[in-house]
Each structure stands twice: as C-alpha cells, then as structure tokens.
Amino acid sequence: xxxxxxxxxxxxxxxxxxxxxxxxxxxxxxxxxxxxxxxxxxxxxxxxxxxxxxxxxxxxxxxxxxxxxxxxxxxxxxxxxxxxxxxxxxxxxxxxxxxxxxxxxxxxxxxxxxxxxxxxxxxxxxxxxxxxxxxxxxxxxxxxxxxxxxxxxxxxxxxxxxxxxxxxxxxxxxxxxxxxxxxxxxxxxxxxxxxxxxxxxxxxxxxxxxxxxxxxxxxxxxxxxxxxxxxxxxxxxxxxxxxxxxxxxxxxxxxxxxxxxxxxxxxxxxxxxxxxxxxxxxxxxxxxxxxxxxxxxxxxxxxxxxxxxxxxxxxxxxxxxxxxxxxxxxxxxxxxxxxxxxxxxxxxxxxxxxxxxxxxxxxxxxxxxxxxxxxxxxxxxx
DNA sequence: ACTCTGACTCAAGACGTT
DNA sequence: CTAATTGAGTCAGAGT
DNA sequence: AACGTCC
Numbered sequence: 001x002x003x004x005x006x007x008x009x010x011x012x013x014x015x016x017x018x019x020x021x022x023x024x025x026x027x028x029x030x031x032x033x034x035x036x037x038x039x040x041x042x043x044x045x046x047x048x049x050x051x052x053x054x055x056x057x058x059x060x061x062x063x064x065x066x067x068x069x070x071x072x073x074x075x076x077x078x079x080x081x082x083x084x085x086x087x088x089x090x091x092x093x094x095x096x097x098x099x100x101x102x103x104x105x106x107x108x109x110x111x112x113x114x115x116x117x118x119x120x121x122x123x124x125x126x127x128x129x130x131x132x133x134x135x136x137x138x139x140x141x142x143x144x145x146x147x148x149x150x151x152x153x154x155x156x157x158x159x160x161x162x163x164x165x166x167x168x169x170x171x172x173x174x175x176x177x178x179x180x181x182x183x184x185x186x187x188x189x190x191x192x193x194x195x196x197x198x199x200x201x202x203x204x205x206x207x208x209x210x211x212x213x214x215x216x217x218x219x220x221x222x223x224x225x226x227x228x229x230x231x232x233x234x235x236x237x238x239x240x241x242x243x244x245x246x247x248x249x250x251x252x253x254x255x256x257x258x259x260x261x262x263x264x265x266x267x268x269x270x271x272x273x274x275x276x277x278x279x280x281x282x283x284x285x286x287x288x289x290x291x292x293x294x295x296x297x298x299x300x301x302x303x304x305x306x307x308x309x310x311x312x313x314x315x316x317x318x319x320x321x322x323x324x325x326x327x328x329x330x331x332x333x334x335x336x337x338x339x340x341x342x343x344x345x346x347x348x349x350x351x352x353x354x355x356x357x358x359x360x361x362x363x364x365x366x367x368x369x370x371x372x373x374x375x376x377x378x379x380x381x382x
Numbered sequence: 383a384c385t386c387t388g389a390c391t392c393a394a395g396a397c398g399t400t
Numbered sequence: 401c402t403a404a405t406t407g408a409g410t411c412a413g414a415g416t
Numbered sequence: 417a418a419c420g421t422c423c
Contacts, residue, residue: 002406040405045395046422054423062423063395070396090404098404105404129394133403179406197395241415243386268416316423321397 004232005244006181010208013248014216020204021192027079030297031177031192032164035084035153036134038196039142042067043132051125056316061138065315068142071196072151073325076332080195083173083297084146084153085160086139091283093235093276105131148307149329150300154290162186162287170292175207184210185228185284187221219251225284226277227251230260235280237272239264257281302329 010017046063047053053063075082090098112127114120146153156163164176165186175190176183183191191208214224230247232238242250254260257277304326311317 005407007407037405041394044405045393047395048421048423056423060423066422067395074396094404102404132405135403181407241386245385318422321422325397 002181002234003185003228004238006184006228006231009227009231009244009248010213010216014213017209017212017216019207019209021207023078023205026192026195026205029079029175029192030081030083030173031075031175031195032167032173033082033084033177033195034087034160034164034180035142036087036139036160037178037180038068038071038084039064039134039138040132041196043134043138044129047125050121051128056314060315062315062317064138065141065145065311065317068145069149069311069322069325072146072149073329073332075195076329079332080177081299082151082177083167084142084151085163085167086143086153086155087160088155088157088288091158091235091288093279093283105133144310145307148303148310149326150302150333152297152299154295154297157290158288159186163289164188165287166289166292167295167297172292172295172297182228182233182284184208184213185225185233186287187284217248217252222285223251223255225281226257228284229257229277229280233280233284235283236276239269239271241269299333301333302326304330 042064043053043061046067053061054066055061072082108127108130112124112131115123115127143153154163154167161176161178161180161183164173164178165183165188167173168176168188168190175192176188177192177195179193181191187210189210191210193206193208194203195205197203210221214221217224217227219227227247229236230238230242230250231244250260250264254263261271304323307326308319308322311322312319
C-alpha cells in the first residue's frame with residue numbers, strides 16, 4: 001500500500017517539493033527502478049484481446065519480457081539510464097499485511113476460474129488481472145534479458161524501494177524512479193514519478209525532492225517517518241481516527257509518536273494493541289540494504305546475438321523487431337556514452353537525525369573517476 | 383463544518399500502420 | 401511450498 | 417490519435 005495518502009499530503013503541504021520536468025530535461029539521468037513492480041505491471045497490462053497474456057509456443061508467458069525490453073530501450077532513447085532493483089525477502093513485519101492480500105486474491109482466483117468456465121471473457125479479464133503474481137521465473141527471465149542488454153541490476157536483500165533509496169542517497173543514481181511513495185520514507189533525495197509512461201502518454205515526469213518535502217512540512221526526517229507511520233504503512237496498523245490532517249498536525253505539535261501517545265486521549269483514539277510502531281520506524285530509518293559502495297553499477301554494450309537467441313530462439317519473438325530494437329539501443333548508447341546532466345547533480349543535503357550512513361555523500365563526484373570494486377559484472381551480492 | 387472510515391470503483395505497456 | 405500493487409478517485413455515514 | 421497486434 002505504500003504510505004496511505006502521502007502524495008496528497010505533500011501536494012497540500014509542500015507543493016514546492018513537486019516539480020514537473022520535461023522528459024528532455026531528464027537526459028543523462030541515472031535512475032533506480034523497482035524491477036518487480038515493473039514486471040507486475042507488465043503482467044497485468046500486456047495482454048491480448050481475450051485477456052490472455054502473451055506466450056511463446058510452449059505456453060511460457062512473455063508479457064514481462066516484452067515490456068522490459070521496450071520500456072528499457074525507450075528510456076535509453078530519452079537518455080535515461082535505468083538500473084533495475086529486484087526485491088529480496090519481505091520483512092517479517094509485512095507478513096500480516098501480505099496474508100490479508102492473499103485472502104483477497106483467492107477470491108479473485110475463484111471468480112476468474114468461474115468466468116473462464118462460462119466463457120465470460122469480460123469478467124475473466126477483470127479478475128485474472130487481480131490474480132497476477134510475479135514468480136521467480138519471471139524475475140529470472142528479466143535478469144537474463146537485462147544482462148544480455150548490458151543493463152545493470154541489483155538484487156536487494158529485502159525491499160527494493162529501500163535499496164533504490166540508498167542508491168540515490170549515495171549518488172550512484174540521480175533518483176529512484178517509482179510510483180511508490182514510501183521510497184521517500186526510505187530516504188531517497190529525489191523521487192521521479194510517471195517516468196515510465198511519460199513519453200508514451202502526455203504526462204510529464206514529476207520530481208519530488210525530499211529536502212523540500214521536509215521544508216514544506218517543517219519536519220525533520222525522523223518526524224516525517226513517524227508521520228508516514230501514522231498515515232498508514234505496510235508494516236503496522238495506524239491509529240483509528242487519525243487521518244492525514246490530524247497526523248500532520250499531531251507530528252508538528254508533538255514531534256514523535258511517543259509524545260503523541262502520551263498526550264492523545266486514548267479513549268477517543270486508542271492505539272492498536274501491541275503496536276509495533278518502533279519496529280516499523282526502524283525499518284524506515286535503517287532498512288536492510290546492500291551498501292552502495294559494494295555495488296558496481298555499469299551499463300555495458302548489449303549482446304545483440306545473445307538477445308536474439310533468447311527472445312527469438314527461446315521465446316518466439318519476431319526477429320526483425322528484436323534486431324531493430326537492439327539497434328536503437330546500440331545507437332542511443334554510443335550517442336550518450338557518459339551521460340552529462342547527471343554529473344552536475346549535487347546530492348541533496350542530508351536531513352537531520354538519521355541513525356546510520358552519515359559518512360558518504362561526496363562519493364557522487366568521487367565515484368566518477370574510479371571503477372574498480374568487486375567481481376567483474378554488476379549483479380552479485382545477496 | 384471538518385475529518386475520517388470503509389466500501390466501492392477504475393486503470394495499469396509498447397509497436398507499427400493507418 | 402517459494403507469491404503476496406498501488407494509487408486515485410468517489411460516496412455515504414459517522415465521529416469530532 | 418486510433419487501432420490492431422505483439423507472443
């Protein structure tokens with residue numbers, strides 16, 4: 001669920017933090033993208049008339065490869081260099097939430113099966129989209145494709161959004177490219193929204209700058225995190241009767257959840273029983289991520305024959321289409337060699353209070369010269 | 383009058399040709 | 401048994 | 417821009 005209503009809170013209280021950016025101005029940007037989320041969207045959206053996903057002759061789904069291939073190339077054509085971040089194990093705190101979602105999906109699965117039986121394509125289409133899950137195979141397919149395309153990816157130990165935030169914080173990338181607002185709660189200095197369908201549709205890219213969010217809300221990062229917990233996050237319940245308006249004013253007045261619990265009338269607004277807000281807070285402050293210094297993020301030359309062998313040979317793609325797509329990739333790649341605009345970006349000033357990782361900050365500049373680090377390729381780490 | 387809940391809805395990609 | 405979106409929007413109804 | 421198609 002991300003953070004419930006956070007985008008509206010920001011729009012209302014810190015409008016200066018939102019900036020519409022023409023896609024052209026994004027040229028040269030490196031961006032961290034949540035791969036599992038992208039795959040999920042492709043599996044839902046890339047379908048044919050009857051509501052079935054695209055498949056090869058063996059019946060293996062190809063919708064996600066389709067989407068990943070063309071979207072990635074489109075980004076490159078705009079000078080945007082993505083690094084994909086794959087989810088690891090969800091934190092234990094999320095299991096309650098996930099269980100609830102599982103129950104919902106069972107209902108949708110039954111409904112989809114029933115609709116398929118009776119040939120009700122309309123309802124089959126509707127319900128089958130709610131039964132989509134991203135499997136290990138989907139993830140592995142995409143990793144294989146990305147590797148062949150020369151596009152880096154990272155396997156996060158836990159939440160991809162948290163890993164994206166760390167990459168942006170460290171300066172390895174300019175921003176996290178996501179629709180998920182809790183990337184901000186994880187501390188990304190810049191969040192780029194509507195990045196994916198900005199060119200295809202007429203929607204502009206929207207950049208959200210964390211420092212300006214805090215400025216507009218008049219909060220420290222720690223206060224912001226507590227506010228996000230009050231708004232409602234994936235890790236624990238929130239206090240009934242406290243919505244966006246009261247959450248903002250309570251944090252402004254009392255500064256943290258402990259004080260709010262002291263001062264708040266617990267008859268009117270009882271806190272959830274055994275409320276693990278402190279553990280949730282800790283997940284946001286110090287999420288389980290791989291340190292940016294340990295990650296080598298490099299864009300390499302695509303292996304055209306490898307991509308053709310995989311997509312055409314194994315997955316039944318049209319060879320002409322694939323080759324011309326790869327040609328686009330090669331062309332834009334040689335054109336942009338070292339993205340320029342991104343290098344002028346200065347990391348946003350670090351908000352007060354955060355516990356870990358205070359030292360790096362200057363490595364955005366420092367990293368440009370040196371490129372050694374561990375093992376040859378970009379993946380690794382788990 | 384304002385605020386919040388909860389139940390509900392919807393939409394979700396990209397290419398190439400026309 | 402290896403998967404568990406999300407955001408945005410509307411509405412009525414109730415609590416403050 | 418709309419549309420059929422991609423696999």
